[in-house]
Amino acid sequence: MDIAEVSRLSGLAPSALRYYEKIGLIQPNGRKGLRRQYAKKIINKLNLISLARMAGLSLNEIMTMFNESDELSIDRYLLAQKASEIDVQIKRLQAIRDSLNHVASCPQSDHLQCPSFQQLMKSVKPCSP
Amino acid sequence: MDIAEVSRLSGLAPSALRYYEKIGLIQPNGRKGLRRQYAKKIINKLNLISLARMAGLSLNEIMTMFNESDELSIDRYLLAQKASEIDVQIKRLQAIRDSLNHVASCPQSDHLQCPSFQQLMKSVKPCSP
DNA sequence: TTACAACTTGAAGTCGGCTTTAAGTCAAGG
DNA sequence: CCTTGACTTAAAGCCGACTTCAAGTTGTAA
Numbered sequence: 001m002d003i004a005e006v007s008r009l010s011g012l013a014p015s016a017l018r019y020y021e022k023i024g025l026i027q028p029n030g031r032k033g034l035r036r037q038y039a040k041k042i043i044n045k046l047n048l049i050s051l052a053r054m055a056g057l058s059l060n061e062i063m064t065m066f067n068e069s070d071e072l073s074i075d076r077y078l079l080a081q082k083a084s085e086i087d088v089q090i091k092r093l094q095a096i097r098d099s100l101n102h103v104a105s106c107p108q109s110d111h112l113q114c115p116s117f118q119q120l121m122k123s124v125k126p127c128s129p
Numbered sequence: 130m131d132i133a134e135v136s137r138l139s140g141l142a143p144s145a146l147r148y149y150e151k152i153g154l155i156q157p158n159g160r161k162g163l164r165r166q167y168a169k170k171i172i173n174k175l176n177l178i179s180l181a182r183m184a185g186l187s188l189n190e191i192m193t194m195f196n197e198s199d200e201l202s203i204d205r206y207l208l209a210q211k212a213s214e215i216d217v218q219i220k221r222l223q224a225i226r227d228s229l230n231h232v233a234s235c236p237q238s239d240h241l242q243c244p245s246f247q248q249l250m251k252s253v254k255p256c257s258p
Numbered sequence: 259t260t261a262c263a264a265c266t267t268g269a270a271g272t273c274g275g276c277t278t279t280a281a282g283t284c285a286a287g288g
Numbered sequence: 289c290c291t292t293g294a295c296t297t298a299a300a301g302c303c304g305a306c307t308t309c310a311a312g313t314t315g316t317a318a
Contacts, residue, residue, distance in 0.1 A: 004294075014295085015277055023275095033284055034296050048232075055225045059275075072232070079233035086226040090219055096184045097215040103177075103201070104208035132265075143265090144307055152305095162314055163266050188305075 001038045003028075010046040017046075025049070025063055027070075045070055055082055056089075130167045139175040146175075154178070154192055156199075174199055184211055185218070 003014045010017075020026045021036075026045065028036035045066070052062045067073035132143045139146075149155045150165075155174065157165035174195070181191045196202035 002295080013277075016275080018296090019276060035285080035294085036296090051225065051228055051232075053275095054221070055229055074233065076233040079229050083226045083229040083233065086222050086229070090222050090226070092183070093215050093219050093222070096180065097212045097219070099180055100184055100208050100212040100215070104205040104212065142307080145305080147266090148306060164264085164315080165266090182305095 001040065001042075002032075003036050003038070006038045006042060006046070009043050011050070012046060020049070020059070023059060023063075025059060041070070048072070055086060057082065130169065130171075131161075132165050132167070135167045135171060135175070138172050140179070141175060149178070149188070152188060152192075154188060170199070177201070184215060186211065 001009075003017055006012075006017060007014045012020075017026065017036075021028065026042065026049075028042075029039045030037050048065075049062055052065065053059075064078075065072060065074050130138075132146055135141075135146060136143045141149075146155065146165075150157070155171065155178075157171075158168045159166050177194075178191055181194065182188075193204070193207075194201060
């Protein structure tokens with residue numbers, strides 16, 4: 001497969017694929033002339049990368065997930081830890097959503113003083129953006 | 130209150146407060162000499178700003194939430210819409226978390242092919258990072 | 259009065275994750 | 289064989305939200 005095909009199948013721009021290669025995250029199988037040729041299994045790897053990106057992992061973190069043979073050599077503990085971080089994030093988002101709904105429905109301009117709002121803010125504050 | 134006090138109470142760096150002022154998001158009450166002096170209610174505004182930031186709103190979006198008197202002049206529809214966007218985000222995060230847990234617990238290297246994983250990936254794909 | 263910590267400014271720098279640009283190369287169809 | 293569109297490169301640019309820097313000013317305690 002050439003880069004356009006990989007781009008189409010993975011949903012990642014060719015420039016992103018070249019970027020991933022530059023930082024050592026992926027490797028083409030070889031070249032035909034100058035052109036990169038990829039094995040099909042790269043798609044799986046890219047899907048996994050996308051998943052990890054969406055989970056909030058940085059590309060550097062993601063690099064530690066694969067060994068030289070492109071197999072997952074995951075620190076499963078790290079992954080489980082990430083999963084629970086996401087759980088925390090979910091709870092924060094729920095609190096934020098509730099706060100937004102409160103602000104949206106409370107007609108007072110001083111709802112900032114409203115006990116329930118204050119409570120929500122507290123549950124949200126601990127982590128910064 | 131001077132800027133250090135506001136920083137302490139709001140959890141925002143002085144440089145961030147100056148930045149917010151530069152883009153027109155906040156205003157000090159006045160100056161003592163060169164130094165900014167803030168009214169206490171700025172803390173409420175800053176808390177609200179932090180909340181909105183955590184909810185994923187940009188500073189530009191946040192600016193539209195206040196009128197000239199620093200009162201919330203919210204497009205409540207916009208807020209409710211944001212709240213439901215967050216709901217979507219929560220559902221995505223739940224799917225991502227489930228995917229991570231799957232990857233972390235599935236010992237096969239080809240779990241990428243595993244139907245349940247494929248299913249999770251699908252539910253996660255629609256939105257890009 | 260003097261020292262000095264804490265403020266002030268505008269401009270430039272940082273971060274990650276790409277995208278864009280400009281200039282060049284080349285595989286493959288006609 | 290020639291064209292051409294898809295690739296190639298290195299380097300620069302972009303985004304938002306700040307932070308850092310260098311140089312200057314000033315409120316306040318001693």
